[in-house]
Amino acid sequence: MGFIFSAEKVVYALVFISIFFEFFGSNAQFLPVDEVETLRTIFRKLQNRTVTIGRTSCSDGNWNFITDGANSTIVCDCTVNSTCHVTEIHLESFSLPGIFPPEFGNLTRLQEIDLPRNYISGSIPTTLSRIPLKILSVTGNRLSGPIPPQFGAISTLADVNLEDNLLTGSLPSNLGNLRSLVRLLLSANNFTGQIPESLSNLKNLTEFRIDGNSLSGKIPDFIGNWTQLNRLDLQGTSMKGPIPASISNLKNLTELRITDLDGPASSFPDLLSMTNMRRLILRNCLIRGPIPEYIGSMSELKLLDLSSNMLTGTIPDTFRSLIKYDFMFLSNNSLTGQVPQFILDTKRSMDLSYNNFTQPPTLGCTQLDVNLISSYPSVTDNSAQWCLREDLPCPRDAQHSSLFINCGGSGIKIKKDKYEEDLNGRGASSFFPVAERSGYSSSGIWVGNDSALFSATDKFNLINESVPEYYKTARLAPQSLKYYGLCMRRGKGTYKGNLFQRDFNIAERAGGVGKPFTRQLDEVQVNGSTLEIHLQWSGKGSIVIPKRGVYGPLISAITITPNFKVDTGKPFSNGAVAGIVIAACAMLIVLLLRLAEELRGLDLQTGSFTLKQIKRATNNFDPENKIGEGGFGPVYKGVLADGMTIAVKQLSSKSKQGNREFVTETGMMIYALQHPNLVKLYGCCIEGKELLLVYEYLVNNSLARALFGSEKQRLHLDWPTRNKICIGIAKGLAYLHEESRLKIVHRDIKATNVLLDQSLNAKISDFGLAKLDEEENTHISTRIAGTIGYMAPEYAMRGYLTDKADVYSFGVVCLEIVSGKSNTNYRPKEEFVYLLDWAYVLQEQGNLLELVDLDLGTNFSKKEAKRMLNIALLCTNPSPTLRPPMSSVVSMLEGKSKVQPPLVKREVDPSGAAAMRFKAFELLSQDSESQVSTFERDRDHKSSSSVDAPWIDSSSSAKGKDVNQKQQQEEEDEGRSSSSSRKLLDDLTDVKIE
Incomplete structure (x- = not known):
């Protein structure tokens, strides 16, 4: 016995030594706690929840991680006192849909932020001025608003790439303070105004690009100060010509791209000294006169585009020296003379169309490389092919x-x-x-x-x-x-x-x-x-x-x-x-x-419809076409001109969901989520005061009407169909939670938010109308969107939101599918609050199959029904950690994995957590009785939500009261019964149920 005891001591000692060396040995280096928390906040706001960050994450200096095929890096400096500090963050093509976190400004050693080709929105944080940033690359995102004035205070900046965003406003003049700047890339935004004079100070620039903006004024003369410049892009800027003479100072240019200038015509700019030019584009720049002979001396030229000008004269013979070019475009000018034979013999792409050449060659109209369409207008007889003539x-x-x-x-x-x-x-x-x-x-x-x-x-x-x-x-x-x-x-x-x-x-x-x-x-x-x-x-x-x-x-x-x-x-x-x-x-x-x-669809945004199209489709929102009414607004059936039937959700402009930015962001998110068990969003309409979402129309209405509607409305679903619907809902949720890059918590799974298509396949609706993690506190939602009777206890009482809240709601819906009874409306006895309450009692008594819908008679699989009921109870466990993920639920429903027995007993301990949660729902039910969705078989019974109306919004069935108002009422009613549900919510100061 003593020997065994000694052996145990040896084992414990080895474990301790292992742990010790892991954390304190081998020159272990740690990130400071504040930087770890900052990184976690940044990743959360960027909506990446797959990367786990700890103090040892950067112990090797470079922390490389791969998520969904995107390989990115966080670089740390660990050379000082065994402490690591984040210096670079690279997250390229991660499909990140969040905002640009201002917390980047809390990483005091950060020198490089590299976030290209994501879906990041919001504005450029002013907090970046607090850090020694050298490189900022956010190309290919959805950033909006102006460049903040504080940006000009980041004196360490050497490389800025803001291309392909939605930035607006004029360029701040204090950008001229960034004298260390080497690259300034601003193309494909919505900038306006003139290029500030202060940018003349940026004498270290090697690359300046501002294509595709709506600038004004002339191309400034001070560009001649940028003598280190290798590349200058001014395509499609709406600026006025002519190209300033000072451009001749830019002897190091290898790429010059200027197009579409306004103003008077001018002669060809002096580019004689730019012998290393590789790409020269001067298209539609109102240049007149001959093509300079020295262009033929640009021996490295790969691309030449002088099209759509007023060039005259012949093609210079010096062009025969351009042996490296791949493309040459001289179309839409007034060039004359004979096209040189060395041009006609070329195997490279050459466009000479729409000129005034003479002596047409004997070429067919389908010459592979040289385009000469309509380039011989003076030829009036049949000596030239018809395609060469005017x-x-x-x-x-x-x-x-x-x-x-x-x-x-x-x-x-x-x-x-x-x-x-x-x-x-x-x-x-x-x-x-x-x-x-x-x-x-x-x-x-x-x-x-x-x-x-x-x-x-x-x-x-x-x-x-x-x-x-x-x-x-x-x-x-x-x-x-x-x-x-x-x-x-x-x-x-x-x-x-x-x-x-x-x-x-x-x-x-x-x-x-x-x-x-x-x-x-x-x-x-x-x-x-x-x-x-x-x-x-x-x-x-x-x-x-x-x-x-x-x-x-x-x-x-x-x-x-x-x-x-x-x-x-x-x-x-x-x-x-x-x-x-x-x-x-x-x-x-x-x-x-x-x-x-x-x-792929997020980039494209959603498909859009005009208000005229929608009005025509819905007969000007005729009440006869109204198929639903929710907290966000009514829903109409419509038929487009091509015969396609649609459902139009008319959002209320007074609600948060009626906000234009919300419609745009949410529409893009919903549009990106494509799955057979999700209702498809066709597009949106944002016009005037109208904010509309256009969905596919599902002919069989909602699961609620199929199960709980009047005798005429109910579909009398057989057992295989119920089983298929349940699996379909589970698969849709598994996609939202685990398979999609956008991890979505629905927050209001219920029978009215499950629609049925022609083949009675289940499709989840309203999955994008409630946002995950609205506030900064992880998993805490200060605005609860859900329906009483379907909400998980931790969400209803504490605002604690994870995907396990949807698992709970799914369990309730699963119970309804088997029983054909509404959880919020069916009370077999007074002592039971909901159908779920009764299910736990039957489970404890071993009579769970009593829940099966009597309409099925004996035409159902007892094995499958028992499996489905046990899964429902497993999903509705009061503890979120004991609920299975939806992928496991799918596997269990399909019989691929074993169903674990439910772990909940209703009243083993009347003071226990489970009993208290049942009590909480009982009191919530009493306090909100008039607000709960009801579904009666009697069509004459009217309620706030009707089975005639699918497409009911998440907020429609649990419209909440401001808890601050509840607390005031609580103080007024101190003498009243302590059974009020407000007593259970006194710690939810900012929570609203919507």
């Missing part, structure tokens, strides 16, 4: 009065119209005719994404399946995209049929992104037999999150039909109605890049 004249008699093209797709037939295929993959500088009936010409290269395609076939799977087939493919181009209707019958006394759109904002016109949109152009006249449709992009594109995208015009289909009765031989006298059908993916094709990723 206006692309028809080589025979014009005979077409209509045209249908499925851009980027195969030939299809919709109703009586046959849409021609458009599958050719050329793009950088090409023209492709189709049987002298139509053609297209595209120009430009994808900046930053060389692998992008020029057609998007069968990629638009975010658009709902009921739209016409032609919306699901598209033709796209980096810069210029033209379609031609060839050999069209012309009218009398009409003007040239040139339809031109620059920076056409498809998303704005369609009311959102990912939404089909048709632009109809009435009374389009055709002259010279050719109708030209031109879409051009000048740099004001949308943003792509979290992957790099492609920018440029996009078109899904073209429909040209006559607005008169076609009669052979009759002139095209009354014009045509041309409908340009455009998929509203606007200036980006993120779908090509993110199809395999769950959150």
